[in-house]
Amino acid sequence: MKKSALVVSSLLIAGSAAAADFSEVPSGTYNVDKTHAYINFQYNHLGFSNPVLQFDEFDISMDLDKDDPTKTTVALEIVTDSVDTGSEIWHEHITGEKWFDAANNPKISFQSTAVAANADGTYNLSGDLTIKEITKPVMLVVTVNGAKPHPRSKKPIVGISAVGGVKRSDWGMDAAVPFVSDEIKLEIQAEMVAAE
Numbered sequence: 001m002k003k004s005a006l007v008v009s010s011l012l013i014a015g016s017a018a019a020a021d022f023s024e025v026p027s028g029t030y031n032v033d034k035t036h037a038y039i040n041f042q043y044n045h046l047g048f049s050n051p052v053l054q055f056d057e058f059d060i061s062m063d064l065d066k067d068d069p070t071k072t073t074v075a076l077e078i079v080t081d082s083v084d085t086g087s088e089i090w091h092e093h094i095t096g097e098k099w100f101d102a103a104n105n106p107k108i109s110f111q112s113t114a115v116a117a118n119a120d121g122t123y124n125l126s127g128d129l130t131i132k133e134i135t136k137p138v139m140l141v142v143t144v145n146g147a148k149p150h151p152r153s154k155k156p157i158v159g160i161s162a163v164g165g166v167k168r169s170d171w172g173m174d175a176a177v178p179f180v181s182d183e184i185k186l187e188i189q190a191e192m193v194a195a196e
Helices: 088-094
Strands: 006-009 028-042 052-055 058-064 073-079 107-117 123-131 134-149 156-167 183-194
Antiparallel strands (some): 156 183
16 A cells, blocks of 8 residues: 555543553654555445545654653645545546545645543544645544554554544535535544654
8 A cells, every 4th residue: 555644743642541551662753554554534425325435645653752642743644646436437526626626735634733531541632634725623533552562573563543524515525415425434544663
C-alpha cells in the first residue's frame, strides 16, 4: 500500500485509571508502518448498500511523551487523489469538482485541538479537519490497542484505532444528498513505529 501524508495532535492522554500503558515504549518520534495502516470512509448508497472506500497515500507521524501523553502530537496528511473506489468511473466522479475536487485540493489534513479520556479506556479526540480549503471541527473516538515492542523486530510500537462521523455537506460536498448519505463514517487504523 502506498502512503504519503493527515495531521493530528495530542492523540493520547493520561490521568485516568483506564488510560493506556506506555511503560514499555520510549518517548520520541514514531512513524506509521505503511503496511499496517488504513484510512477508510463509509456512506449509504440509495439505501441499498454501504460502500467502504479507502485512501492509499498518506503519512502519519507522532511525537510521544510517555510521561505526559497529553503533550503527544500526531501529524496526518492524505493525498486526495489516492482514494480507492474500486471503479475508474466512480474515481473520476468522487475526485471531480462536486466532491473532493482533487485537481485543486491535492491534500486533506486534520489537526487535533483537545483530548478527553473516557471511562471505558477510549479517548475523545477533537480537532480540525480541512478539505477543499474548508476547516471544520470533528471528533474521533480513539482506542490505544497496545504500546510495546514488536514481538519480532523488537521495535517499540503504538497501535491505535479511531472512529468518527462527519457530514460531507459541511465541506461543500453535498452532491446527491440525500440519495447518497450526507453522513460519513470515518475509520483510522495505524501501527506507529519508533524512529531509529
